[in-house]
Amino acid sequence: MTARGDDARASAPSARSFAGEAPMNPLLLGGGEYPFLKLARIKDALLPAAVRPIDFSIGDPREETPDFIREALRAAVPAVSSYPAVAGLPELRAACARWLDRRFGVRLDPESQILPANGTKEAIFLLAFAVTGRDATRDTVVIPTPAYPVYEAGARFAGAHVHLAPLSARDGWRFDPGSVPDEIWRRTALLWINYPHNPTGATLAREGFERVHECARRFGFWVASDEAYAEIHFGAAPPSMLESGVDHVIALHTLSKRSAMTGYRSGFMAGDERLIAALKRFRPNVGVATPDFVQRAAIAAWSDDEHPVDLRERYGAKRELFRAALKRIGWAIAASEATFYLWIRAAGGDDVGLTERLMRAGLVALPGSFLGPGGEGYVRWALVPTLGECREAISRLESVENR
Template sequence: MNPLLAKLQPYPFERLRQLFAGVTPNPDFAPISLGIGEPKHPTPAFIQDALAAGMGALATYPATAGDLPLRQSFTGWLERRYGLALDPATQVLPVNGSREALFALAQTVVDASRTPAPVVLSPNPFYQIYEGAALLSGAEPYYVPSVPARNFAVDWDSVPDAIWARTQLVFVCSPGNPTGAVMPIGEWEKLFALSDRHGFVIAADECYSEIYFRDEPPLGGLEAAARLGRSDFRNLIALTSLSKRSNVPGLRSGFVAGDAAIIKSFLLYRTYHGSAMSGTVAAASIAAWNDELHVVDNRAQYRSKFAAVTPLLEPVLDVRLPDASFYLWAGIPPAWQGDDAAFARALYAQYNVTVLPGSYLAREVGGANPGRGRIRMALVADTAECTEAAKRIVNFIQN
C-alpha cells in the first residue's frame, strides 16, 4: 500500500463521531446539527429540470475538457461576477466539485523529487483536503496561523524565508472556512510578489464567494490579479463550485480558472485521472451558472438566519457576523478553559445540538492550536431551526 496513506489524519466528522460515542442526548430535545457544512436549502426546480432534460447525454462519454457551451457558462459568469475576460478554450476546466479539484491540483503541481522536500502552505485552521492533498503529493504541509485580532487574516509574514524557498503550492481560502474572512487586495499583492520570487502556485478556494453579508461582494483571486495588472493570472488557479451557490452539493460540479499553462497540465492529469464531468451534470451546471436570481434568493435566506442568530449568541459567545460563508466561528466562554471538545460533547448531551470543535479544524504548531477554544456552527438549516439551536446554546451556557 502507498505508505503516504499512513500520514492522513481522521477527518473532523469521524473525530466528532468518536467524541459523541456513548453519549445519549437529552430526549426532550429534537436533534439539530450545526456541525456539517452541507447546504439544506432546496435545489431550484429549473436546475432539476435541466438535469432531467440532459439525461440523453448518459449514452455518451464526456470530454475531460468539457464542451464549449459548458466552458462558456464559466467564462460568462466570471465576466458578470468579476468583470473578467477569460478564454473558454484555454483558461477554464470543469471539475467534479472543488474538493476533488483541490486534491488533484496538488498532484499536478507538486514535484516530490526535489530536495529538500517540497512544502505546501495551508491556512490554520483549514479545510482538511489541503493537508491530505499535500501529504499524498509527497509534500510537507506547513500551517500558517490565522490571527483573530486581524479578522482572522492569515499571517503570511510569519512564514520563514527558508520555507518560502521550498514552497511549491499555497492554498488560500477566501471567504475562509471556518472563519468567513475575506482576503483583501493588499494580502493578494503580498502573495503574488512571493510567488514571483519563489515560483509557487496559488490555489484560491472560493466556494463560499456568493454567500456574503456586506454590500460589496467578496474579492476573488483572479479579480485581485487583474486589478494588479496580472492579466495572465501567472501561477494562479481559482476554484469554485455550485454546491453552496446553488444548493446542489450532490451534483458535484464546479470549475477551475486561471493560468493557461497550469490549466494545460491539469487537463493532461485529469485525462488520465478519469474525472470528466457527465454531460447530464453539465446541462444542469450550464443552467445554474447562467442564472443569478436563485443565488440572490439563497443569499437572502442566509442573511436572514445570521440576522436572527448572531444577536442571540453575542452575549454568551465571542462571535460576530463574518464577512462571508455560512459559518459562525465562535469562541467559547472562559469557564470552559479552552476545551472546545468538552463544550461540544456537553452541548450535545444536554441539548441535542451538534457543533464542531474548532481544534478539529486546525493543527497544533509550536504548542498552540489556533482552533482551540472555538466552535464552528454551520447555519445551513432553516431560520426557525437555527434560531432554536441558538436559544438552546444560550440556555446551555447560562445554566
C-alpha cells in the same frame, strides 16, 4: 483455549493480522483521521437519545436546488450514455467565463484557462499531485490553518512536505505571506488560500490578494485560491484572487454553496493556462470528468445571478437570528463576515468542551481545533439547518454554559 481453537486461528487469519501483513499506504494506518469521523465518535457517545439532534457541523445546505436547474438536469439525461470529457462541454466553460466576467470583471479564455471539476473537493485533493514531484527542492505545500482538511490530505497523499501556517484572531484570520520564512517559500510548490474563509468567515481585501501574488511571483510558486464561498456574503461582494492577475494562480469555484447543489458535484478551476494545460494532461488518468447532464444543469446555474441573491437572503436571516440570540446570552462571535459559518468563541478556550456541552443539548457543531492549529478555542457553526430548526436550536442554546 483448546488446541483445535488455536489451529483454527492459525489457518484462518483474523482481519487484524491480515491488515497488518497486506501492503497499505502508511497514511491509511496512522493516527490522522478526517475531522467528521472524529466528530461522529463524540456524537455516538454524547447525543441524548430523547432529543432530536440539530446538525450545525457540516456545510451541506438544506436549501432546495432551484427548480430551473433541476429541470435542466432532467432534460439532459440521454437515452445512450457516453464517457464525458475532462475538458467539459464548451458551453459550460463559456458559461463559467461569462460568470467570472460579470462577478469579478475578470476575462478569461474558456479554451485555455478554464476546466470543470467534479465538485471542487476532488480538484483540491488532486492538485498537489500535478505540481509536486519533479523537483526535490520544491517539495512543500503551504496551508494557512484552520482550514478545509482536504488541502493537507491531498498534499500528504501526493508525498509533499506540508507547512502549516496558523492564522490568528489578532490578524482577523487574514493570511500574511510575511508570516512564512523565505526559506520555506523557496521550497514551496503550492500555497492554498481560502477567502471568504472556512471556518472563520473572514474575508481578504484585494490588497491582501495582491501581497500573496507578489510573493508567488517573487519565489515562483503556484497559488490555489479556493473561492467556494465567494457568493455567500452579506456586505460588499468579496473579490477573487484572479483580479490581481492570473499568472501563478488557479481559482476554484463551486456550485455546491452558491446554488445549493452539493449532490451534483460540479465546480471549475480557472487561471494560469500553464497549470490548466498540465491538469488537462493529468486529469484523464483519474476519472474525474463531470457527467454531461450535470454540466447542462451547471450551465443553467452559472448563467443565472438571481437565485444566489435569494439564497443569501435565507442565510442572512438565519445569521441575524443567531447573532441577536448569541448576543443576548453573552456568547462572542469572531470574524464571520461572509460564508454561512459563525465562528464562536469557546469560554476558557476549550472548543472540544463547548462542543460536548452543545452535544448534550442535541446540537452538533465542529470544534475549531479539528481544522488545524489556530482553530483552538473556537467552534464552527454552519447555518445550514432550516429556519424552524434554527429557532428550536436557539431555545436549546439558553441552557448551554459558555461564558
